[in-house]
Amino acid sequence: xxxxxxxxxxxxxxxxxxxxxxxxxxxxxxxxxxxxxxxxxxxxxxxxxxxxxxxxxxxxxxxxxxxxxxxxxxxxxxxxxxxxxxxxxxxxxxxxxxxxxxxxxxxxxxxxxxxxxxxxxxxxxxxxxxxxxxxxxxxxxxxxxxxxxxxxxxxxxxxxxxxxxxxxxxxxxxxxxxxxxxxxxxxxxxxxxxxxxxxxxxxxxxxxxxxxxxxxxxxxxxxxxxxxxxxxxxxxxxxxxxxxxxxxxxxxxxxxxxxxxxxxxxxx
Amino acid sequence: xxxxxxxxxxxxxxxxxxxxxxxxxxxxxxxxxxxxxxxxxxxxxxxxxxxxxxxxxxxxxxxxxxxxxxxxxxxxxxxxxxxxxxxxxxxxxxxxxxxxxxxxxxxxxxxxxxxxxxxxxxxxxxxxxxxxxxxxxxxxxxxxxxxxxxxxxxxxxxxxxxxxxxxxxxxxxxxxxxxxxxxxxxxxxxxxxxxxxxxxxxxxxxxxxxxxxxxxxxxxxxxxxxxxxxxxxxxxxxxxxxxxxxxxxxxxxxxxxxxxxxxxxxxxxxxxxxxxxxxxxxxxxxxxxxxxxxx
Numbered sequence: 001x002x003x004x005x006x007x008x009x010x011x012x013x014x015x016x017x018x019x020x021x022x023x024x025x026x027x028x029x030x031x032x033x034x035x036x037x038x039x040x041x042x043x044x045x046x047x048x049x050x051x052x053x054x055x056x057x058x059x060x061x062x063x064x065x066x067x068x069x070x071x072x073x074x075x076x077x078x079x080x081x082x083x084x085x086x087x088x089x090x091x092x093x094x095x096x097x098x099x100x101x102x103x104x105x106x107x108x109x110x111x112x113x114x115x116x117x118x119x120x121x122x123x124x125x126x127x128x129x130x131x132x133x134x135x136x137x138x139x140x141x142x143x144x145x146x147x148x149x150x151x152x153x154x155x156x157x158x159x160x161x162x163x164x165x166x167x168x169x170x171x172x173x174x175x176x177x178x179x180x181x182x183x184x185x186x187x188x189x190x191x192x193x194x195x196x197x198x199x200x201x202x203x204x205x206x207x208x209x210x211x212x213x214x215x216x217x218x219x220x221x222x223x224x225x226x227x228x229x230x231x232x233x234x235x236x237x238x239x240x241x242x243x244x245x246x247x248x249x250x251x252x253x254x255x256x257x258x259x260x261x262x263x264x265x266x267x268x
Numbered sequence: 269x270x271x272x273x274x275x276x277x278x279x280x281x282x283x284x285x286x287x288x289x290x291x292x293x294x295x296x297x298x299x300x301x302x303x304x305x306x307x308x309x310x311x312x313x314x315x316x317x318x319x320x321x322x323x324x325x326x327x328x329x330x331x332x333x334x335x336x337x338x339x340x341x342x343x344x345x346x347x348x349x350x351x352x353x354x355x356x357x358x359x360x361x362x363x364x365x366x367x368x369x370x371x372x373x374x375x376x377x378x379x380x381x382x383x384x385x386x387x388x389x390x391x392x393x394x395x396x397x398x399x400x401x402x403x404x405x406x407x408x409x410x411x412x413x414x415x416x417x418x419x420x421x422x423x424x425x426x427x428x429x430x431x432x433x434x435x436x437x438x439x440x441x442x443x444x445x446x447x448x449x450x451x452x453x454x455x456x457x458x459x460x461x462x463x464x465x466x467x468x469x470x471x472x473x474x475x476x477x478x479x480x481x482x483x484x485x486x487x488x489x490x491x492x493x494x495x496x497x498x499x500x501x502x503x504x505x506x507x508x509x510x511x512x513x514x515x516x517x518x519x520x521x522x523x524x525x526x527x528x529x530x531x532x533x534x535x536x537x538x539x540x541x542x543x544x545x546x547x548x549x550x551x552x553x554x555x556x557x558x559x560x561x562x563x
């Protein structure tokens with residue numbers, strides 16, 4: 001069977017299009033590349049969706065934590081503490097069993113027990129907490145002069161936030177936020193290794209990589225393939241976020257532009 | 269555990285829980301918490317040592333050693349850590365068996381990889397097929413410790429490397445001016461001063477390490493996640509004296525609270541440590557401490 005045929009059969013296997021049965025023996029390199037790459041669809045789906053939705057909650061949480069009102073500050077602090085202080089792995093398990101028991105009383109929670117929605121909610125809350133903390137740090141380091149200048153121009157409330165506070169916060173937080181994005185994508189590999197079932201063997205990249213490693217008992221092929229895909233993905237993220245960073249900093253003189261320095265922020 | 273547990277009247281009373289929570293399997297559950305703490309206690313210093321060696325290698329002026337150190341650090345970037353965990357557990361196991369195979373059975377002619385099998389001679393199996401259960405468990409735990417140490421060693425190497433570079437250059441130049449050799453400068457000037465710069469990174473790492481412990485479950489160790497799933501699942505009276513419905517959510521809630529507690533305690537402890545290490549250092553925190561004590 002040619003490699004092109006394999007790609008046609010398994011390229012979209014992770015979302016249920018193509019051949020139903022996974023290869024069982026005599027795995028070719030092409031099959032491993034195709035299936036693991038097909039699994040990346042899930043990683044990208046979870047990462048992009050969680051980032052896109054988590055961004056807004058993160059802004060809200062950061063503003064809440066920086067607020068002087070206690071009833072806004074306390075819930076935000078607790079939210080950040082709970083999601084940053086416990087392992088994502090345990091959060092997945094807990095959420096799955098929570099949805100499972102909710103499903104028994106309310107059938108409408110049926111969709112929540114499957115990974116595409118349930119795990120996405122956990123990732124959304126998790127990344128909101130991590131980015132919220134980043135944004136909060138950035139909010140606190142907005143130069144005092146910027147806000148005083150806004151006041152001097154007669155800006156207040158929403159217009160000051162929209163035109164001064166928020167853009168500056170994003171600009172300051174962006175390098176750290178890029179890291180957060182990278183590690184969020186890495187964290188998506190946990191989904192199918194916690195409680196969420198991979199229905200009809202539609203899993204993510206790591207799910208297929210470990211499938212091959214288990215079947216062939218040879219970890220030296222599938223995991224490097226996975227690593228290759230993830231390094232590629234990381235480069236893409238760095239590129240995209242770098243472009244946004246450039247736009248956020250476009251008004252600054254060249255010398256003062258914040259360089260994108262990537263600090264290792266590791267697992268969660 | 270308690271004598272009243274044999275009495276059927278306790279059923280349905282609150283005392284039922286005291287019986288349920290002290291039965292045999294629950295002791296295994298509690299023991300697995302000690303397993304997690306033991307993993308932390310063993311891994312943290314070993315990973316720190318790995319990290320120190322890695323950072324020293326990365327600083328080295330001998331090209332291959334420098335590449336090795338930098339490569340070790342760089343390898344953890346860009347790839348999910350869970351992939352490393354899954355990879356190293358099999359790779360280390362096969363590596364050990366392969367080495368034993370080379371030593372113990374030199375006249376074995378069959379290839380080791382036959383299709384989808386990894387076959388070494390029976391004497392080289394690790395642990396031996398005849399070994400008792402606890403050897404298997406200990407070996408699994410041992411593999412987990414090495415895996416954690418390798419992965420977190422690379423993280424620590426990155427942090428320590430950064431800490432070493434953060435020490436003001438003037439300090440090193442002064443040492444050189446006093447006629448110290450490179451080795452002396454490293455051990456007497458650089459190492460004592462780098463900790464305060466590395467500590468924020470290291471405390472972050474410690475938090476990450478705590479939060480990575482549930483991954484033990486993926487490495488095949490019977491840890492707290494394993495037992496929480498086991499014990500929480502629905503039990504019928506056919507198999508146990510303590511039937512109950514699906515309680516996994518409560519068990520995992522307990523684990524969640526356990527980890528939150530661990531995080532909080534570590535936060536407080538690390539804050540104190542930072543305070544102590546900042547003492548007398550030429551940093552903003554050290555300056556603050558000086559003002560506090562002299563004022």
